[in-house]
Amino acid sequence: MKTYKIAVLAGDGIGPEVMQQALKVLEVVSNKFGFAIQSEAALVGGAAIDEHGEALPASTLDLCKRSDAILFGSVGGPKWTNLPPAQQPERASLLPLRKTFDLFCNLRPGKIYPAFAELSPLHPRTSSQGMDILCVRELTGGIYFGEKGRSQDSAFDTQTYSVKEIERITRVAFEAATKRNNKVTSIDKANVLATSVLWREVVSRIAKDYPGVELEHMYIDNAAMQLIRAPKHFDVLLCDNLFGDILSDEIAAIAGSLGLLPSASLNGSNFGLYEPAGGSAPDIAGQGIANPVAQILSAALLLRFSCGEEAAARAIEAAVEQTLERGIVTRDINPQSTYSTDDIGNAIVNAISYKENAGA
Ligand SMILES: NC(=O)c1ccc[n+]([C@@H]2O[C@H](COP(=O)([O-])OP(=O)(O)OC[C@H]3O[C@@H](n4cnc5c(N)ncnc54)[C@H](O)[C@@H]3O)[C@@H](O)[C@H]2O)c1
Ligand SMILES: CC(C)[C@H](C(=O)O)[C@@H](O)C(=O)O
Numbered sequence: 560m561k562t563y564k565i566a567v568l569a570g571d572g573i574g575p576e577v578m579q580q581a582l583k584v585l586e587v588v589s590n591k592f593g594f595a596i597q598s599e600a601a602l603v604g605g606a607a608i609d610e611h612g613e614a615l616p617a618s619t620l621d622l623c624k625r626s627d628a629i630l631f632g633s634v635g636g637p638k639w640t641n642l643p644p645a646q647q648p649e650r651a652s653l654l655p656l657r658k659t660f661d662l663f664c665n666l667r668p669g670k671i672y673p674a675f676a677e678l679s680p681l682h683p684r685t686s687s688q689g690m691d692i693l694c695v696r697e698l699t700g701g702i703y704f705g706e707k708g709r710s711q712d713s714a715f716d717t718q719t720y721s722v723k724e725i726e727r728i729t730r731v732a733f734e735a736a737t738k739r740n741n742k743v744t745s746i747d748k749a750n751v752l753a754t755s756v757l758w759r760e761v762v763s764r765i766a767k768d769y770p771g772v773e774l775e776h777m778y779i780d781n782a783a784m785q786l787i788r789a790p791k792h793f794d795v796l797l798c799d800n801l802f803g804d805i806l807s808d809e810i811a812a813i814a815g816s817l818g819l820l821p822s823a824s825l826n827g828s829n830f831g832l833y834e835p836a837g838g839s840a841p842d843i844a845g846q847g848i849a850n851p852v853a854q855i856l857s858a859a860l861l862l863r864f865s866c867g868e869e870a871a872a873r874a875i876e877a878a879v880e881q882t883l884e885r886g887i888v889t890r891d892i893n894p895q896s897t898y899s900t901d902d903i904g905n906a907i908v909n910a911i912s913y914k915e916n917a918g919a
């Protein structure tokens with residue numbers, strides 16, 4: 560039987576709560592589709608600082624290196640904000656993981672589920688019904704990884720992008736567009752930033768290799784506005800590291816909640832890191848009310864990109880959709896809801912199992 564080895568790094572805050580649901584789903588779907596998931600958990604982020612004094616212990620990194628993929632929860636929270644910036648969970652675990660494995664390509668697929676389009680914060684000003692956007696975010700360059708500094712009276716961050724870095728993420732966006740609706744909107748601030756001028760030049764050149772794909776350039780400020788005004792205008796959104804971080808949270812909110820948006824961080828091999836786009840949500844951690852959908856959909860992306868188990872990935876996505884359509888949602892989506900994190904996980908597991916029985 561095919562066996563996939565997965566490093567499970569649940570992290571902090573709601574991370575362990577939503578991870579538990581994703582593992583349940585992986586178990587039922589692997590049984591159904593006839594493969595095995597061998598998962599091994601390790602500490603990361605604040606939880607690892609508390610236990611080992613560092614956010615990414617060598618043992619955790621070693622587990623990741625021995626695995627086919629990483630299923631990541633989320634890291635960070637108020638408990639660790641007084642640490643020196645470079646030792647904080649996000650900077651000292653997630654960013655090094657992305658860099659170590661050269662995970663330059665971050666895919667964040669955001670779509671609105673028809674059943675609760677009216678619950679979107681945009682309703683009724685804008686119909687977001689039908690929104691289906693793939694945010695392709697550059698993940699290992701830009702201002703996140705440039706030189707930083709701090710003196711008593713000032714601080715600086717620097718942003719550098721090389722032609723190669725822009726080329727490789729641009730190709731991913733165009734390839735994705737050919738399999739979707741043949742449109743790429745490239746986001747920049749070319750009226751101000753030198754890196755954005757280069758970004759625009761390189762993207763325009765690569766676009767010539769894809770004559771069937773429409774390219775539009777859009778400034779980040781306008782894009783932030785157009786996403787709210789007309790989300791259906793977009794197909795593939797090509798962003799640098801910082802702009803993609805910001806716009807992907809916006810896409811999640813338009814879709815209904817940050818708790819819905821999964822992500823895949825890839826490097827061109829089968830290996831990948833999969834995590835919700837949102838964070839550790841300290842404001843709701845420990846209450847059993849976090850939305851596990853982003854974590855569960857991240858597990859589906861893991862099966863698709865790292866394991867090649869497309870049918871299993873689709874089965875999870877269909878079960879999620881069916882569950883949401885039945886109104887089984889957490890309160891981030893419907894404030895009247897009394898469903899718990901566990902209820903959502905169980906409903907998705909049942910939706911997968913029910914189909915199994917129906918097909919038997
Ligand atoms: N990948 C990651 O590990 C990751 C990503 C983003 C933020 N963070 C970290 O998380 C911590 C908290 O950051 P923040 O509050 O700015 O952002 P956040 O994404 O954790 O939360 C923002 C808001 O969205 C809500 N939310 C997020 N995910 C949810 C879910 N699954 N279900 C229901 N509601 C959800 C939260 O309750 C909160 O109101 C910080 O330390 C931040 O750096 C980590
Ligand atoms: C936690 C943080 C470093 C991270 C980022 O900015 O990339 C997060 O916001 C995300 O969107 O994955």
Ligand SMILES: [Mg+2]
Nearest residue numbers: 804805808836
């Ligand atoms: Mg973010």
